[in-house]
Amino acid sequence: MGALEGRRVLVTGASSGIGAAVARAAADAGAVVGLLARRADRLAALADEVGGHAAVADVTDATAVTDAVDRLVRDLGGLDAVVAAAGTLHLGAVGETDPQRWREVFDVNVSGLLATAHAALPHLGGGSSFVTISSMSGRRVPTAAGGVYAASKHAAHAVDETLRREAGPRGVRVTTVAPGFVATDLLAADEPGREDVRSFRERMHALGLTPEHIAAAVVHVLGLPPEVCVVEYALTSTAQQA
Template structure:
């Protein structure tokens, strides 16, 4: 167990499945007190039962600023502080730009990018007070763009830009900013895709390699947060060994 994380208060968004759930469980196993938020709040009770430590479940929609502020306030009220924010909530609705359903673009921008920004904004006063850490779960799509993934990639590039500006603003005040960029991970993310051709392409891609598991990304988050306070691991890129792009 990493004693650096013992007793730390962590808020994890998008915690109802996949990377968010695995990260919450891993941090709880390290002795952190964890608040978990998601729109599918019913799933969080199962997570709380599996966690070895104290877990607060929150009905959270990151696209709603009032919901975000309430989640942060509830976390601080329950645990007395907020030391770490893990921004994980996200959608991947890939598809070609021509003939796209642009409401899907809006959903991705609001969830992946604005939701991340809203949560940082609400949490930042507490993180500054406690010299905390922001972890932004991004993607290899924040580095490399492929046809059919333009808007999703735009949200992830946006997270990178926002996070670097944030880092420059708060690092001298002791707040660390970490971007974690997973490659192909076996999660529900592919099932969000409504375009049948893109969904099948993603399914075949996943079947062609030894994909990452959510726990692999959770381990990267634990590593970054668990470093001594004077060490800032600002960026972690994690791909499956078999992934070429």
């Protein structure tokens, strides 16, 4: 029996990176998974791979998220856990950045998280879990160029603290998973030709944990007894620490 045998787990941001790794790890641990993301082709391929269910939606569209979550809950026959893994990152100092970039970061990392929670909470009962993939930048501001991203992740931590007060009394466990560098393609589509972005991406891949490391942490949290709630799970690679 896997650690999550028979559990019904919904993952947002599931088409790549940490979200896809969580979906695979949860399925390997015995869960049946529901996958939510924007990229239909990747989502369908992953659903076929893990034997899960897929619903295409952009987390910045609250109505679409609610419809997708409701559909996945019907397909899964209920809901035991949500992993909110959708996220985005843009680099740039406040005084040098197009304000549209700020909106994109907050729309996904904060409004998208709120939309996911709003849609999922009515389906979560005692012993269930809501896990947010945040960042160690949610507790500090590492650089000026990462300040807007850090602000969005500070907000994500605040959302989770709010959810603990809102849903915790009825037994919903809310956990913030806060990694340091992770070797993903989060910056792959950012502005071409920017040396700072290229350098940062190289550092992420050279020093970062893998998405599978984060997925293992999530499965560990989800597999704990229902009377145990991990409030925050912060982790970094030893290379970044050094």
